[in-house]
Amino acid sequence: MRWFPFCLVALGCEDLLKDSDPSLETEEGVVVTEAGLATVTVQVDEGEGSFMLTADGQHLVALEQIINPIGEVAFFWDDWWDVNTNLTSAIWPNSSEMVMNWPIRAEEGDLYPGDWQVVLSASKTGDDGRNYYQSGSEIRVIVQTKNDDDFDYGVVNVRLVYARGVDDDETVTTAMNAGIERWREIWAPFGLEPNVRVESSDFDPDLPYPGDGSEEIYELVLDSEEQEITMIVGETILGGTDYLGVAGGIPGTLTANTRSAVVLSWLASAGIDGNFDAVDISILGETMAHEVGHYMGLFHPVEQSGWSTWDACDDTPNCSSESTCTDQLGDNLMFPSPVCTISGCIEQDQLSDVQVEILHRYTGAL
Numbered sequence: 001m002r003w004f005p006f007c008l009v010a011l012g013c014e015d016l017l018k019d020s021d022p023s024l025e026t027e028e029g030v031v032v033t034e035a036g037l038a039t040v041t042v043q044v045d046e047g048e049g050s051f052m053l054t055a056d057g058q059h060l061v062a063l064e065q066i067i068n069p070i071g072e073v074a075f076f077w078d079d080w081w082d083v084n085t086n087l088t089s090a091i092w093p094n095s096s097e098m099v100m101n102w103p104i105r106a107e108e109g110d111l112y113p114g115d116w117q118v119v120l121s122a123s124k125t126g127d128d129g130r131n132y133y134q135s136g137s138e139i140r141v142i143v144q145t146k147n148d149d150d151f152d153y154g155v156v157n158v159r160l161v162y163a164r165g166v167d168d169d170e171t172v173t174t175a176m177n178a179g180i181e182r183w184r185e186i187w188a189p190f191g192l193e194p195n196v197r198v199e200s201s202d203f204d205p206d207l208p209y210p211g212d213g214s215e216e217i218y219e220l221v222l223d224s225e226e227q228e229i230t231m232i233v234g235e236t237i238l239g240g241t242d243y244l245g246v247a248g249g250i251p252g253t254l255t256a257n258t259r260s261a262v263v264l265s266w267l268a269s270a271g272i273d274g275n276f277d278a279v280d281i282s283i284l285g286e287t288m289a290h291e292v293g294h295y296m297g298l299f300h301p302v303e304q305s306g307w308s309t310w311d312a313c314d315d316t317p318n319c320s321s322e323s324t325c326t327d328q329l330g331d332n333l334m335f336p337s338p339v340c341t342i343s344g345c346i347e348q349d350q351l352s353d354v355q356v357e358i359l360h361r362y363t364g365a366l
Helices: 171-189 215-220 266-270 278-296 320-327 354-360
Strands: 023-034 037-044 050-057 059-067 074-078 097-102 114-125 131-133 137-146 154-164 192-200 228-234 245-247 262-267
Touching: 023 037, 023 050, 037 050, 037 137, 050 059, 059 097, 074 245, 137 154, 154 171, 171 192, 171 278, 192 266, 192 278, 192 354, 215 228, 228 278, 245 278, 262 266, 262 278, 266 278
Parallel strands: 154 192, 154 228, 228 262
Antiparallel strands: 023 137, 037 114, 050 097, 050 137, 059 074, 059 114, 114 131, 245 262
C-alpha cells in the first residue's frame, strides 16, 4: 500500500488535484472507518455524467452502498452478493484496492447534481474464513468525475506500452497496428473510439497477472495520463500462453494502483508458429477490445465454468449450455473465449444495447 501526503478529511479539500483534461476532474483524500464503514461525499455538478472512486486501504475494501442526493439508496451490496449475475466487482472484499464507477447502466438513472454518498467497508478475514469489519481503518480515496453527459459518443485514451524488446520485432508491431484498426472497426458502430499512443519500456516481457496486483504495474502506470487506460504488450503472461489478455479489474481505475492495467500476450495471439495470419490479427483486435471492455465494466455475458453465471445486462440471454451459449452469444465481443472450428473462427464484434450503455458510462469514455 502506498501513501502520499493529502488532506485527512473525506474529500474536504476542493480542487486538491485536477487533471489537465477539462473533461475529467480528480480529487483525493482519506476517510477513516467507524464500525467498519466510512462515507465519501461526491459532489456532482450539472453536466457531469459519471464518477469513479478508487480506494486503497489498510484492510480489504469493498463497496457497501450508494445514496443519492435525496437520501435514496441507489445501490446496496447485498442485492448483488448471493446471485448468479455480475454487475460490479467492487462489492467483493478481495483486496485493499477497490474501484467503482457510477452509474453503471442506464437503468441506474442519470447522475443528477448534488451530494452523492458512497459508503465503503474495511474488513479483515478471520481464521474461520469470515470477514470482520475493522474500525479506525484508513482508506485513501481518489474520485474522478467526467464533465460529459453525452453517452452517444466517447473517446477512450489508451497508453499502449511495449515490454522490453517486443517492439524490436516488426512482425509484432505490424500485427498490433492492424489489431488496433480491427478494434476501431469493432467499436465504431457503438459510438466509441480508441485513441492509442504507443511507448517502449523496460518492463519484463513475461507479464504479471494484473488481478493479483503488481508493484511493477503500479510503477509503470505512474507515468500514464490520468484519463488513460494502460495496456502492456508482452510475450507471455505468467510464463505461458494460456491467456490472450487479462484486465486488472471490472472496472479498472484511471489512476495508478497495482492492478491498473490491461496486459496482452502477443505470442498467445500469434499461435504456435509465431506468425500472424488474418484470423490471428482479427482475434488480436477483438482481444484488445474485449479486455478494455472488461476494464470499462463489462463482464462475460456467461461464464464458461458451469454456464450458470451471467452479466447484469437484461438483453444478453441467460443461456445454460455450451452449445446454446455459443449459438446465442458466440459473436458477442465479451464471450469468454474465441469460437473456432476447423473451418474458421466466428467474428466476435457484437455488443448489446446495455453493454454499450456500460461502456459509455465509464468515466474514462470522454
